[in-house]
Amino acid sequence: MTELAGYLRSDGRKGIRNTVAVAYLVECAHHVAREIALPWRENDVHVIGFPGCYPNAYAEKMMERLCTHPNVGAVLMVSLGCESFNKYALERVVAASGRPVKTIIIQGTGGTRASIKEGRAWVETQRAVLDRQETVPMAVSELIIGTVCGGSDGTSGITGNPAAGRAFDQLITEGAACIFEETGELIGCEHIMAARAITPELGRILEQSVAKAARYYATLGYGSFAAGNAEGGLSTIEEKSMGAYAKSGASAISGLLKPGDIPPRGGLYLLDVVPDGEVRFGFPNINDNAEIAELIACGAHCVLFVTGRGSVVGSAISPVVKICANPETYRRMQDDMDVDAGRILEGRAGLDQIGTEIRDLVVSLGQGARTKSEELGHQEFILTYKSFEPLGPSCLPAG
Structure with a gap:
């Protein structure tokens, strides 16, 4: 029987990657999210996001599924602050999945530089934790x-x-x-x-x-x-x-x-x-x-x-x-x-x-x-x- 090495999640699913997802919730937060992830461009920190300013049930479901994908080990959400995306609902879904999650609101954090600094510090901590996670057998x-x-x-x-x-x-x-x-x-x-x-x-x-x-x-x-x-x-x-x-x-x-x-x-x-x-x-x-x-x-x-x-x-x-x-x-x-x-x-x-x-x-x-x-x-x-x-x-x- 062929055996793989997976990263076990709390729902029983296993991933073949252990990625930190940096998720922007409106296009206005895209640049900050990309800059947060930049130092780890070769170390499994990936940027995803929804650019729209108006609510959409499909986009919300997609982001929920992506942020709780078995290949994802931790999630940093980046919000401008005034978009319609329900960041609190998404944060609850990710937290309930057992993954570390943090939301940065650019308007409340103090702008671009402050948000990038705070985001990078969090990613650095989570990346170090995920790098120590042991794999389990996967079929x-x-x-x-x-x-x-x-x-x-x-x-x-x-x-x-x-x-x-x-x-x-x-x-x-x-x-x-x-x-x-x-x-x-x-x-x-x-x-x-x-x-x-x-x-x-x-x-x-x-x-x-x-x-x-x-x-x-x-x-x-x-x-x-x-x-x-x-x-x-x-x-x-x-x-x-x-x-x-x-x-x-x-x-x-x-x-x-x-x-x-x-x-x-x-x-x-x-x-x-x-x-x-x-x-x-x-x-x-x-x-x-x-x-x-x-x-x-x-x-x-x-x-x-x-x-x-x-x-x-x-x-x-x-x-x-x-x-x-x-x-x-x-x-x-x-x-x-x-x-x-x-x-x-x-x-x-x-x-x-x-x-x-x-x-x-x-x-x-x-x-x-x-x-x-x-x-x-x-x-x-x-x-x-x-x-x-x-x-x-x-x-x-x-x-």
């Missing part, structure tokens, strides 16, 4: 893994995406929970996806989630298809969808989640990232890191990121594994890539071989290894406004 079955693709081209659906799907199948067999998403990039695949649902009702819900995405993008007048996708050889959203669908592998689909919903058990889950109701806040996700943040809010310990064109992003809180689908892109950008799935295209490896490499890399992250994006200091993060209805009982049928 692969305790992992949650997400997947996303970005900068896709004509190779993504042939190599990188199906290889990620093979890795998912292996991890699910070992008891892990795996999450795929991008309902706006599953258009045309909804019926074959629904056939894999563990109940007929769940199958109908999966189809409805894709139909909702199609309506949403039709209202906006622009689908989830970038100029770079066309330049890379993709011709239609349906063609792109076939590649995106391949990331899900071949396992039965156990449920549908919305951002911030945590899988109740191992298995395969679809994450619906398109807001419910009328179009209110623009595009569902304005870039790949918004999707990564939502996967992490669902508890993902790490995220598999497939790219053909060559994305370089990482993320705060959870490591991002970069799977390069295009062999030419890999040779050009290998400092940013963790897996060369393009070998499949050149006949130098098979799908199962690359899938196993990805699975083994995920396990190694729980044994102390770090991804290329972590080594390079990538900690991208973005959170915007959205609106969701709660999950219905048919979304998570009993396994």
